[in-house]
Amino acid sequence: MPAASDQLHRRVQGHLRVVARERTAVHPREVFEPTAVQQKALGLIKSGAKHILLFGGSRSGKTTLLVMVVIYRALVYPRSRHLICRLRAKDARSSVLHETLTPWLDRTVGPENYRLVTHENSITLSNGSEIWIGGLGDKEQVDRILGHEYVTIYFNEISQISYSAVVTAYSRLAMNVPGCRNLFLYDCNPGSPLHWAYRVFVRKTEAKTGEPLARPEMYASMLLNPMDNREHLAADYVSEVLDTLPEKQRARFRDGLWVKGEGCIYEKFTEEMILDPRDLPEMDYYTAGQDFGMNVANVKIGWKGNKVYVVADHGGYNVTTMSFNEELRERGWYEHDLPVYCDPAGGERILEITGGERANNSVDAGIDYIISKIERGEFFVSGECSGVLSEIWDYSRDEDDEIVKVNDHYMDAMRYGIFSAVSRGVVMG
Secondary structure, eight states: OOOHHHHHHHHHHHHHHHHHHTSOTTSOOOOOOOOHHHHHHHHHHTSSOSEEEEEESTTSSHHHHHHHHHHHHHHHSTTOEEEEEESSHHHIIIIIIIIIIHHHHHHHTOGGGEEEEGGGTEEEETTSOEEEEEETTOHHHHHHHTTSOOSEEEEOOGGGSOHHHHHHHHTTOOOOOTTOOOEEEEEEOOOOTTSHHIIIIISOBOTTTOOBOSOGGGEEEEEEOGGGGGGGSOTTHHHHTGGGSOHHHHHHHTTOOOOOOTTBTTTTOOGGGEEOGGGOOOOSEEEEEEEOSSEEEEEEEEEETTEEEEEEEEEEESOOHHHHHHHHHHTTGGGSOOOEEEOGGGGGGGGGSTTEEEOOOOHHHHHHHHHHHHHTTOEEEETTOHHHHHHHTTOBBOTTSOBOOSSOHHHHHHHHHHHHHHHTTOSOO
């Protein structure tokens, strides 16, 4: 009996040939031929797992393969609906829609067999199936794309997407198409080993609690690297581009390793500074920081002498400030009388946060203070702070020394909660 990956490969080829016979000679047919490693990944997709992550280096064929899986599923199951999303809609349009999805549709099924609705970033195939493209970080996009149900949700480059956003989208994998197994697909160039995706897919633990997954067999992952896709790359791409990158970028983009980001701001933060919640001391007092936006985050800080403890964090996605504040209240956030230092750009939303007041948003000074605490061994994070831990090693500066404003909501909230207290004279020493 042929392997599952071979069966899927043949079914894809067969279906595309049927489509091709119906086309004119103006658009010659091309059958997608997966590499050896991509065929192994197809076997993983057929394994029965609900959540499939392909991670690895740059140009390793991850996105192409998963886009082809979406195309295949859309062709095989008429009138089915599929979602491909990134953090930003503009990036999804550029790297997925225009560079991968429509070129492969043109080459396999032909431009006459689908219709692109540009203003909706959606594609309708001749069999009535739809493929939607969107950004989970864009307010105007979210309500539209999450207003539908899907049989496939493909999260592209999840190193940039918050866990809260991903979980919010989970409920939309609810479309019922006979014979079609609903599926979550993910890909990424790896982030740090503290990122939520590493926790879930590699360590097989819950993103927020660190407890073992209740059903680990539902989560599967696989490494794909550029060397595995060399036949489709420029001859010098690996030797003269990837091999010459700085060490950390080379580890991530060539070797597909989960490492601290290049230009990591909190480089000296170590796993030894992550504490079991049971080992946290009794605090002298507490403060908190609140970040607003599509992704909201609140980070609770405990102070004991000169030491700073990040004791809890909580985030939300596409929620109102009032409902988020109520979630905090239900979690016992305000059992201690604490000031909550809020993003000054929050405006009137600050008034909807219990104890809310404007934070000191001196970014560089706040970062320097936290770094000084780390260097002195006076900074610790509870192991339950999944949001902070997911971001802390990916929070970085680019080559122009500018902070990379991606997936930094907990970092902002943490800085508000710590440095605003210091700058107001609450903390001495």
